[in-house]
Amino acid sequence: MIDIVEDDLSRPEMVAMIQAHLENLAELSQGSPPESRHALGIEQLKAPEVTLWGAWEGSLLIGCVALKALSPAHGEIKSMRTAPEHLRRGIASLMLHHVIDQAHARHYHRLSLETGSQPGFSAARAFYLRHGFTTCAPFGNYVEDPNSVYMTKHLSPSH
Numbered sequence: 001m002i003d004i005v006e007d008d009l010s011r012p013e014m015v016a017m018i019q020a021h022l023e024n025l026a027e028l029s030q031g032s033p034p035e036s037r038h039a040l041g042i043e044q045l046k047a048p049e050v051t052l053w054g055a056w057e058g059s060l061l062i063g064c065v066a067l068k069a070l071s072p073a074h075g076e077i078k079s080m081r082t083a084p085e086h087l088r089r090g091i092a093s094l095m096l097h098h099v100i101d102q103a104h105a106r107h108y109h110r111l112s113l114e115t116g117s118q119p120g121f122s123a124a125r126a127f128y129l130r131h132g133f134t135t136c137a138p139f140g141n142y143v144e145d146p147n148s149v150y151m152t153k154h155l156s157p158s159h
Contacts, residue, residue: 002062002091004098007054009046013061014054018042021064021081027120038114038148040066040078051102052079055095062086065095067102070112070140075103077113080124096131103155112139112152125149 007014018041025039045052045066055063063086066078077099082091103111113133115124133151138144 001057002094003056004053004095005056007052007064009042009052011054011061014052014064015042017054017061017064017081017083018045018079021079024081025116038142040068045079050078053095053098055082055091057086063091063095065099067099069106073107073109074139075099075106075108075111076140077111080113092127093131096127100153100155108155109157110152110154112136112150114142114148114150117147117149121149125151128153 009015022039022041049069050066052064052066054061063082065080068076068078070076080092080095100111113128115121128151133153136150136152138150139152142148142150
């Protein structure tokens with residue numbers, strides 16, 4: 001059984017997962033300038049407008065996802081990661097559904113994300129498209145950037 005639990009980054013397992021996530025993103029986005037890299041670091045994930053969850057299978061952390069409040073009606077998905085040894089088990093879908101449920105509970109009208117345009121991010125882009133996200137213009141503080149793809153999903157008021 002997989003439990004999705006809010007996290008405050010006090011557990012070493014979560015810190016290690018976020019560090020692995022940041023290292024993986026740096027590999028995938030090689031050649032992108034620093035201003036094109038938008039992943040949140042450990043301290044940024046502790047900000048009051050960010051909520052982080054871990055997907056736990058017993059005592060094993062197998063995934064994480066964060067939701068950043070951009071406005072009272074708009075949230076951004078951040079730090080979505082599944083541990084490599086647990087890929088293709090539906091964990092990412094489970095975490096995404098959890099974030100969508102949380103967005104509905106917060107009365108968000110829209111849920112968005114930024115991901116890379118490089119080939120290494122194609123699986124992530126396809127994943128979000130399969131879950132009803134569409135490409136969109138930059139949102140929040142983002143600007144047009146050839147290294148980024150922006151995606152959004154409009155949420156229906158009744159869930």
